[in-house]
Amino acid sequence: MLNFESVAMHYADGTRALDGVSLQVPAGQFCVVLGASGAGKSTLLRMANGLVRPTQGSVRVEGVQIAANSLARIRPRIGMIHQQFNLVLRATVADNVLAGALPALPTWRALLGLFSEVQRAKACALIESVGLQEQHLLRRVSELSGGQQQRVGIARAFMLEPPLVLADEPVASLDPQTSHDVLSLLRTQARERGTTVLCSLHQIELACEFADRIVALRHGAVVFDGAPAAFDPTVFDAVYGRASVPARPVPEALRPLHTGTLELVP
Numbered sequence: 001m002l003n004f005e006s007v008a009m010h011y012a013d014g015t016r017a018l019d020g021v022s023l024q025v026p027a028g029q030f031c032v033v034l035g036a037s038g039a040g041k042s043t044l045l046r047m048a049n050g051l052v053r054p055t056q057g058s059v060r061v062e063g064v065q066i067a068a069n070s071l072a073r074i075r076p077r078i079g080m081i082h083q084q085f086n087l088v089l090r091a092t093v094a095d096n097v098l099a100g101a102l103p104a105l106p107t108w109r110a111l112l113g114l115f116s117e118v119q120r121a122k123a124c125a126l127i128e129s130v131g132l133q134e135q136h137l138l139r140r141v142s143e144l145s146g147g148q149q150q151r152v153g154i155a156r157a158f159m160l161e162p163p164l165v166l167a168d169e170p171v172a173s174l175d176p177q178t179s180h181d182v183l184s185l186l187r188t189q190a191r192e193r194g195t196t197v198l199c200s201l202h203q204i205e206l207a208c209e210f211a212d213r214i215v216a217l218r219h220g221a222v223v224f225d226g227a228p229a230a231f232d233p234t235v236f237d238a239v240y241g242r243a244s245v246p247a248r249p250v251p252e253a254l255r256p257l258h259t260g261t262l263e264l265v266p
């Protein structure tokens with residue numbers, strides 16, 4: 001379903017966000033990406049829908065290589081769930097979920113918001129399936145809790161029944177119980193449809209509970225790839241242990257901040 005072939009992302013400032021990552025995610029798998037902050041998780045996910053172009057290697061979705069001339073074909077096949085939900089806060093729940101169908105609409109219909117009856121019925125069914133009620137349909141998203149907003153985000157991601165869903169830290173801003181409920185919902189929705197999910201997380205316990213497979217990154221490279229049961233304390237140290245890379249010199253422009261003395265103002 002999703003194939004990263006020796007991908008690297010080296011930024012102009014010298015940052016190596018990813019370095020020779022190869023990963024095949026088969027259809028129907030719930031694959032969780034773990035790793036400390038800056039390990040390269042978001043970069044990997046953003047590569048999978050063409051938001052970041054690898055400086056080396058290639059990415060294929062359903063066998064089609066992501067490139068400028070294939071993006072329009074690939075994008076409707078991918079649902080995206082974001083950490084900050086990325087919803088239109090002043091729009092209604094129904095309109096936000098319907099927006100998930102925009103990539104499949106001709107531009108003029110999209111501009112006029114002309115969704116078909118089938119699409120409207122689909123949006124209603126999805127809203128119900130993520131645990132929201134009829135009274136939520138016409139409510140502004142800004143009036144919902146974070147957990148309810150992410151339910152809207154999940155419903156939107158499944159609007160086109162994509163075979164692949166990318167979830168970038170989908171529960172990062174939610175409390176532990178809501179995080180559990182939202183991930184459980186995502187997992188159920190994916191299972192029912194046979195959807196492949198690539199999901200980055202910081203919560204190891206949630207990864208171990210919901211993932212079919214865990215891939216862990218450190219400094220842009222895969223340091224673990226296996227079943228949740230194999231993610232033991234040794235692996236934890238390898239993924240999150242003290243960095244062994246040498247400290248980078250402080251840039252000249254920031255040097256005064258590092259050499260000054262700190263005075264406590266009463």
Ligand SMILES: Nc1ncnc2c1ncn2[C@@H]1O[C@H](COP(=O)(O)OP(=O)(O)OP(=O)(O)O)[C@@H](O)[C@H]1O
Nearest residue numbers: 011013015017035036037038039040041042043044
């Ligand atoms: N546009 C950019 N220019 C330069 N460096 C970047 C850019 N985007 C990301 N990076 C760097 O690439 C590395 C990987 O970033 P990325 O956001 O993929 O990490 P992450 O594992 O998702 O982190 P977090 O868990 O904090 O979201 C980091 O060192 C980051 O600073």
